Amino acid sequence: MTTQLQASVPATPRGKSGTMIANVFRGVDRFGIEEVARPHARAGEAVIRVTLTTICGTDLHIVRGEYPVQPGLIIGHEPVGVIAELGDGVTGYQVGDRVLVGAITPCGQCHACLAGHAAQCGHGSGYEAIGGWRMGNTIHGAQAEYVVIPYAQANLAKIPDDLSDEQVVLLADIASTGFGGAESGGIRIGDTVVVYAQGPIGLCASLGARLMGAAKVIGVDGDDHRLAMARRMGVDTVLDYRHQDVVAEVKRLTGGGADVAIEALGTQATFENALRSLRPGGTLSSLGVYSGKLQMPYEAFAAGLGDHRVVTTLCPGGKERMRRLMEMVRSGRVDLTPLLTHHFTLDKIRDAYRLFSERADGVIKVAIRPA
Numbered sequence: 001m002t003t004q005l006q007a008s009v010p011a012t013p014r015g016k017s018g019t020m021i022a023n024v025f026r027g028v029d030r031f032g033i034e035e036v037a038r039p040h041a042r043a044g045e046a047v048i049r050v051t052l053t054t055i056c057g058t059d060l061h062i063v064r065g066e067y068p069v070q071p072g073l074i075i076g077h078e079p080v081g082v083i084a085e086l087g088d089g090v091t092g093y094q095v096g097d098r099v100l101v102g103a104i105t106p107c108g109q110c111h112a113c114l115a116g117h118a119a120q121c122g123h124g125s126g127y128e129a130i131g132g133w134r135m136g137n138t139i140h141g142a143q144a145e146y147v148v149i150p151y152a153q154a155n156l157a158k159i160p161d162d163l164s165d166e167q168v169v170l171l172a173d174i175a176s177t178g179f180g181g182a183e184s185g186g187i188r189i190g191d192t193v194v195v196y197a198q199g200p201i202g203l204c205a206s207l208g209a210r211l212m213g214a215a216k217v218i219g220v221d222g223d224d225h226r227l228a229m230a231r232r233m234g235v236d237t238v239l240d241y242r243h244q245d246v247v248a249e250v251k252r253l254t255g256g257g258a259d260v261a262i263e264a265l266g267t268q269a270t271f272e273n274a275l276r277s278l279r280p281g282g283t284l285s286s287l288g289v290y291s292g293k294l295q296m297p298y299e300a301f302a303a304g305l306g307d308h309r310v311v312t313t314l315c316p317g318g319k320e321r322m323r324r325l326m327e328m329v330r331s332g333r334v335d336l337t338p339l340l341t342h343h344f345t346l347d348k349i350r351d352a353y354r355l356f357s358e359r360a361d362g363v364i365k366v367a368i369r370p371a
């Protein structure tokens, strides 16, 4: 029998059971498509055949050498796909199920996960800062034909049949992150909210602010395409920092300062402007990834006596988060497809990186489809 089975297995074409193509990081600005071994699922894991993925701003930090990962790593952390293999112990799924996996893949069992901080997952024990981000960071990622999903039981979110890959792919990271910034900001019905930067995450934070019940959402950027997209996505007032004193304008529009300011870029200037835009007692919800030292000018937060709150958020992940976000799409509350401005096949991913990195041609997010 064994001999027969082996004989019946066809020669291994690329991507079937032998090798696959993937975007491999080799060093600063050295990355691209390589043929590598196709992964297999060990106990507790799943392998999904990727049908759609994208490039994140964090991936740009990686290829520019601004966020360290090991050379040889396959990057990318936003997979939509079909289950190709299930490891031992993963129950309730079938090979062939369509699934969405969040950028953050928590274990579901450690202190952090069980206490509601899955992004800071301690991998089975306590807490680890950023510990929930594994794909394309500490393990191989999703810009590939196949990707291993760790802790599959906690992370495979089945996609309802009535949702397309394009409708859900941006939930994996930018929507979860952007909405998370609005949630962490504790926005209440009737609040005024300003969102600094209207890139992919900032646009989603603005959407999140609306969903949380903000009466007025103000979006700040200095890029015509992004300001136009902000308007299209329902931002009430857009401010262009190239042409106006945005802090003064936020104070004027809000009658003295916003209830919540969301920082979605990760620079000293945007952090500081967000802080200066707040009313006393307001909340600065920070989503940006900072490098180097971040300074808090004392007068901008009333020397520490202004009852301000500063909160930070890493993308909430796990299958329940993804299920909830998919329900928001299903009910028509959210449509992120306008943000997928460009499409590439996986073998052309370097072209996609160049476009995304240069912010050329009005790009917001790129859809990457393994052929």
Ligand SMILES: [Zn+2]
Pocket: 056, 057, 058, 059, 077, 103, 173, 174
């Ligand atoms: Zn990301």
Ligand SMILES: [Zn+2]
Pocket: 106, 107, 108, 109, 110, 111, 112, 113, 114, 118, 120, 121, 122, 123, 124
């Ligand atoms: Zn955990």
